[in-house]
Amino acid sequence: MATTFCNLNTGFGLTKPNEYHLKQIVSKRSYGGYGTLSCFSCNAKRVFHRVCRRELEAKQWQYCGQAFVNNKADYSNTIREENKEVDISKATLIWRAIKLPIYSVALVPLTVGSAAAYLQTGMFSAWHYSVLLVSSVLIITWLNLSNDVYDFDTGADKDKKESVVNLVGSRTGTLVAAYLLLALGFLGLAWVSFEAGNMRAILLLACAIMCGYIYQCPPFRLSYQGLGEPLCFAAFGPFATTAFYLLQGSTREMIHLPFTGSILSASLLIGITTALILFCSHFHQIEGDKAVGKMSPLVRLGTKRGLVVVKLAIIGLYVLTFTFGLSSALPFTCIFLCALTLPIARLVVSYVEENHNDKHKIFMAKYYCVRLHSLFGAALAAGLVLPRMVPKINIARLGFS
Numbered sequence: 001m002a003t004t005f006c007n008l009n010t011g012f013g014l015t016k017p018n019e020y021h022l023k024q025i026v027s028k029r030s031y032g033g034y035g036t037l038s039c040f041s042c043n044a045k046r047v048f049h050r051v052c053r054r055e056l057e058a059k060q061w062q063y064c065g066q067a068f069v070n071n072k073a074d075y076s077n078t079i080r081e082e083n084k085e086v087d088i089s090k091a092t093l094i095w096r097a098i099k100l101p102i103y104s105v106a107l108v109p110l111t112v113g114s115a116a117a118y119l120q121t122g123m124f125s126a127w128h129y130s131v132l133l134v135s136s137v138l139i140i141t142w143l144n145l146s147n148d149v150y151d152f153d154t155g156a157d158k159d160k161k162e163s164v165v166n167l168v169g170s171r172t173g174t175l176v177a178a179y180l181l182l183a184l185g186f187l188g189l190a191w192v193s194f195e196a197g198n199m200r201a202i203l204l205l206a207c208a209i210m211c212g213y214i215y216q217c218p219p220f221r222l223s224y225q226g227l228g229e230p231l232c233f234a235a236f237g238p239f240a241t242t243a244f245y246l247l248q249g250s251t252r253e254m255i256h257l258p259f260t261g262s263i264l265s266a267s268l269l270i271g272i273t274t275a276l277i278l279f280c281s282h283f284h285q286i287e288g289d290k291a292v293g294k295m296s297p298l299v300r301l302g303t304k305r306g307l308v309v310v311k312l313a314i315i316g317l318y319v320l321t322f323t324f325g326l327s328s329a330l331p332f333t334c335i336f337l338c339a340l341t342l343p344i345a346r347l348v349v350s351y352v353e354e355n356h357n358d359k360h361k362i363f364m365a366k367y368y369c370v371r372l373h374s375l376f377g378a379a380l381a382a383g384l385v386l387p388r389m390v391p392k393i394n395i396a397r398l399g400f401s
Contacts, residue, residue: 094167099144101370105274106136108377109236112270113244115384116263119331121249122388128192128248135188136240138181139209145178147216154224156285156292182209198250198257204243211235224294229275237271238264261329266380269324272317273373280310280352281366284359303356310352314345317376334383341375348372 110132118124145164152165160166165174186209193202211231214220222231242263249257282289282298283306289296298306318338325335348368355361 101367102144102277103137103140104370104374104377105236105277106140107133108274108373109241109267109270110136110244111381112266112377112384113241113263114248115381116241116245116260116266117247117249117257119262119384119388120245120257120260123249123251125248128196131188131192132244132247135185135192138185138188139212142178142182142185143212143216145174145181149175149178150216150218150221154292154294156288156294160288192247196247196250198246201243201246201250204239204246208235208239208243211239223296226295226297226300229279229297232278233271233275236274237267237269241267241270261324261327262331262384265320265324265329266384269317269321269380270377272313272320273369273376276310276313276317276348277366277369277373279306279313280348280369282306283352283356283362283365287359303362307352307356311349314349318342318345321380330380331383331387333386334380337379337383338376341372341379344368344372344375 110129114124114129148164149171151160152163152171165171168174189205190202193199193205211234215223215228215231215235222228242259245263245267246257279297282296283303285296286298286303288294289299297309301309321330321338322335324330325332348365348371351368352362352365355365
């Protein structure tokens, strides 16, 4: 390390003696009272130059020592900065691995579907809601665990410290647990479908699960072809949200619940917010995805054009909400309540705009999208429930008169 620092060019120069400094030594240095010995004899000249070299070497090491101290301080600062990222506590890694905020993608479609069913029929089963919620959480856990396993297989999660496989150290154990949770979750969904007497719902939920399977599992792995977002949109939007609407609004006496404009419109909006979470989760993974051949949309587009996609998605979300509300596909209360979520939508756009090139800070973008997804879903559900609870405020049916 000292040799490396001694090659730095500081002061008089550490690789080439300074001519002015040499002349000063020649004019001032004497040897045995002869004055400038280089003028009299060859031997004296050699002795004199040895003395000069010793002084220059001493001077070089003085500057080298200073350079070493300065650069050692810089080096220590760099290491300290790197360790901030490396030395992540085990608790933080476990929290990241659990991905608790991501489970809003199980809660929101169920809540919005149940609200649409309540608007249509006035029915709501708390027992069915609870079983469907637990089953959905189990299936989302299967998605997360199996995704970690298959990304571990391809090398995409090799350096991902919060990967469940890396944390527990067992690929097989993680995969077995994932599929056990999938089986339990699907049994819960099937039981509620049987109770409600609606087989259309279980077919839609099976399609949603199949979207999750072909998204990440071999031999399909369509996420590696950049098709994750369309599959996510379909699974959590039209398939899951509509299925929950059918299950909450159906009984053995009334199994032919119609597909209304309200549920179709709401499912499209929930599909957009869910797909946006997945899209923003790729920003900090571009280098790793590219290295293993995972052609996510952001690998293809880059972060700058990815920012444009985020802006267009947010604008499209609110334009569609206002359009559905004004066309009476959704109650007018949905327009008003969803408009209250505009500040968080603006926060998502500004955060991505400021940090899309910083792979460390942009990691948080998906969590801002989770906030938007949760708040927008809650506003949409409330907008669907209120007209049924308080008929007088259903402005859409009154035609603004």
